[in-house]
Amino acid sequence: MAPTTAPAPSRGEEAGTRAALAASAATVDGGVLSDVELAAWLEERRRAQPQQVERVPFAELDGWRFQPETGDLRHASGRFFAVHGLRVRSDFGPVTAWEQPIIDQPEIGILGIAVRDFDGIPHLLMQAKSEPGNVNGMQVSPTVQATKSNYLRVHGGSPVRYLDCFRRPEPGSVVADVLQSEQGSWFLGKRNRNMIVRVGPEVEAGEDFAWLTLRQVNMLLRQDNVVNMDARTVLSCLPDWRPDATEPAASLHTDTEVRSWITRRRAEHDVCATPIGLAETRDWRRDPYTVSHVSGRHFSVVAVDVISGRREVAAWSQPLIEPHGMGTAALFVRRVDGVPHVLLRARAEAGFLSVVELGPTVQCTEENYTGLPPDAWPPYLDEVRERRGSALYDVVLSEEGGRFLNAQSHYMIIEVEDDLPLVSDEFRWVSTRQVDELLRYSHHLNVQARTLIAALRSL
Incomplete structure (x- = not known):
């Protein structure tokens, strides 16, 4: 019987992949x-993808309705997807109990980047896409x-290009799949x-697509609101190609200690x-245009009509969910005996399947x-x-534009001195080699931390 999954790459194959990415x-x-030419292509695609997004009352949503029972x-x-309510009890953070709307989208989608060699240099096939x-x-x-609804064409639209490369x-050919x-x-x-x-020469770039070197993608990551969230999370799953991040030097904590810390935080945090x-979500009110919190904070659920000629x-x-305020996501970095480390926080969030995932040093909407x-x-x-003011990286990036309206965060990477004290057991210094290993598996780093790891590698 044929194997159901591709065999793991050998050490030689993995080293070759890292060298090619470098x-x-x-x-x-x-x-x-x-x-x-890249700058001209981006500007041309912006002009070619006019998009009209108009706020409308919920009653004018085509195909969407509030259910009379709930x-x-x-x-x-x-x-x-659906928007329903969630009642939460948690020992993480200053508020121990609350209720909120939440997006329920049980389908597992595909976020994929194709890689092809040109003259021996790997290029990434990136898409110009309006959200x-x-x-x-x-x-x-x-x-x-x-x-899944998109690629099964529930909406009756055109097929998703290049989908078979991933399905x-x-x-x-698989470099990462997680x-x-x-x-x-x-x-x-x-x-x-x-x-x-990895794909071969039979895969060519369509009109809204371009083959970019990793250097060019990294260059775009250092610009405000250019590389979207879905691209950033996939980029973080690339093997770390930087020599000082993958050398088998001693980390501050052993791999077993890091895994044990994550398991302990998942076992000890109480999230229900x-x-x-x-309709029964306490402290949230609905009017013709929004579902919003009585305090005016957090976020609102809103309705939009969209006209887009390139979807x-x-x-x-x-x-869409419209956040109230700019997010902050900051990652502290330092070297321990010459080995690069990042300061991660074990975060418990109500929507996580595994209770806890590792987030940036600071993640909040102030x-x-x-x-408080x-x-x-x-x-x-x-x-x-x-x-x-001394940040190595300080860029404003958009969150997922298919579900969130004008959601942006300040992403920062800040180098700190060795004597920064840890304030609780929720924090650990983790080497970038250990981060690279954790990213091979599901539900270890949250999406904000993955963005910052992709950004860190771009520096």
């Missing part, structure tokens, strides 16, 4: 597109970015299949999340802490504010 990250000349917001097909929630319309996305990859979560504060148990697959009807469907309507005492604010937030 060459792609260092290539200045010799790419399919020059940097000037108040949940659902599509008539029963597919795509209704993006602040600037078009952003750089993976080769394939599709929910039926050639033997030995289920990863999305925002645990806004999604209930949401996962996507993050894939990187119970789905409830949206599988030319026009549709849908709900506006949500208005009115200073000791209830996230640890290290003051240090982030003080050190931001």
